[in-house]
Amino acid sequence: MPELPEVEALKDFLTEHLVGRRVARVLPVAVSVLKTYDPPVTAFEGGEVTAVHRHGKFLDLAADSGLHLVTHLARAGWLQWKDRLPSGPPKPGKGPLALRVALETGEGFDLTEAGTQKRLAVYVVRDPQAVEGIARLGPDPLAADFDEDRLAALLRDERRRLKGALRDQSLIAGVGNAYSDEILHAAKMSPFKLADSLTPEEIHRLHEALRSTLVEAVERSRGVAAGRLKAEKKSGLRVHGRTGEPCPVCGDTIREVSFSDSSLQYCPTCQTGGKPLADRRLSRLLK
Numbered sequence: 001m002p003e004l005p006e007v008e009a010l011k012d013f014l015t016e017h018l019v020g021r022r023v024a025r026v027l028p029v030a031v032s033v034l035k036t037y038d039p040p041v042t043a044f045e046g047g048e049v050t051a052v053h054r055h056g057k058f059l060d061l062a063a064d065s066g067l068h069l070v071t072h073l074a075r076a077g078w079l080q081w082k083d084r085l086p087s088g089p090p091k092p093g094k095g096p097l098a099l100r101v102a103l104e105t106g107e108g109f110d111l112t113e114a115g116t117q118k119r120l121a122v123y124v125v126r127d128p129q130a131v132e133g134i135a136r137l138g139p140d141p142l143a144a145d146f147d148e149d150r151l152a153a154l155l156r157d158e159r160r161r162l163k164g165a166l167r168d169q170s171l172i173a174g175v176g177n178a179y180s181d182e183i184l185h186a187a188k189m190s191p192f193k194l195a196d197s198l199t200p201e202e203i204h205r206l207h208e209a210l211r212s213t214l215v216e217a218v219e220r221s222r223g224v225a226a227g228r229l230k231a232e233k234k235s236g237l238r239v240h241g242r243t244g245e246p247c248p249v250c251g252d253t254i255r256e257v258s259f260s261d262s263s264l265q266y267c268p269t270c271q272t273g274g275k276p277l278a279d280r281r282l283s284r285l286l287k
């Protein structure tokens with residue numbers, strides 16, 4: 001799933017490729033991709049793209065008509081740029097194509113979504129704040145005023161585990177399952193540590209890890225073509241998705257905890273004093 005760094009890179013890529021160009025067609029292909037009907041999706045056609053913004057993990061194309069085409073790529077969604085779109089209309093069906101945006105120049109992009117769970121969402125709105133997911137976003141961790149005090153204030157009353165708190169979009173915008181693992185590894189903290197239990201020194205360490213992990217990932221993704229971002233993201237991850245591999249910091253074996261719909265990865269030596277965390281799924285099986 002694209003998280004803050006990848007969406008930031010997509011924003012840069014689309015700024016370069018879309019701003020100043022006119023949108024010819026917006027073609028929803030998947031049944032449930034479009035989440036709004038007023039204004040209609042066709043109202044976005046004919047407009048010139050004036051800017052591309054990022055709100056958390058949402059991408060927002062602004063047009064001179066005053067309208068915004070907003071998308072959230074969800075877990076299995078991606079954006080594929082095409083220098084030349086096929087001329088015929090896209091066929092609705094079982095393929096991954098969810099929505100196509102064609103420019104007057106014949107270029108454009110496809111929003112695609114793999115798998116059977118269709119969560120990719122597109123909105124046409126007059127104000128991005130009309131998208132509920134954007135309206136409830138917490139502060140952006142790359143914003144200049146996102147300092148240690150801000151992070152401390154956010155976590156002060158959070159009686160839950162750090163892993164869940166970092167992923168909560170209404171608390172901090174843009175961090176998902178992969179980068180929360182990376183941030184906690186860089187901060188040398190257990191994903192199960194309670195968010196409201198952090199000392200000032202730990203807040204300092206977590207803030208440093210949060211900023212450096214995201215800034216590094218943004219730098220790495222910048223200038224990478226849209227089609228290569230997924231591979232770029234994977235290559236930069238130190239623990240996420242690397243169960244069984246050696247930790248690049250200490251060499252210990254990276255472990256995982258599985259949940260019903262996701263899993264987290266961590267290094268016991270770096271993060272939990274060498275102790276493996278209880279894997280609830282595994283312990284259930286053993287009972």
Ligand SMILES: [Zn+2]
Nearest residue numbers: 247250267270
């Ligand atoms: Zn380690």
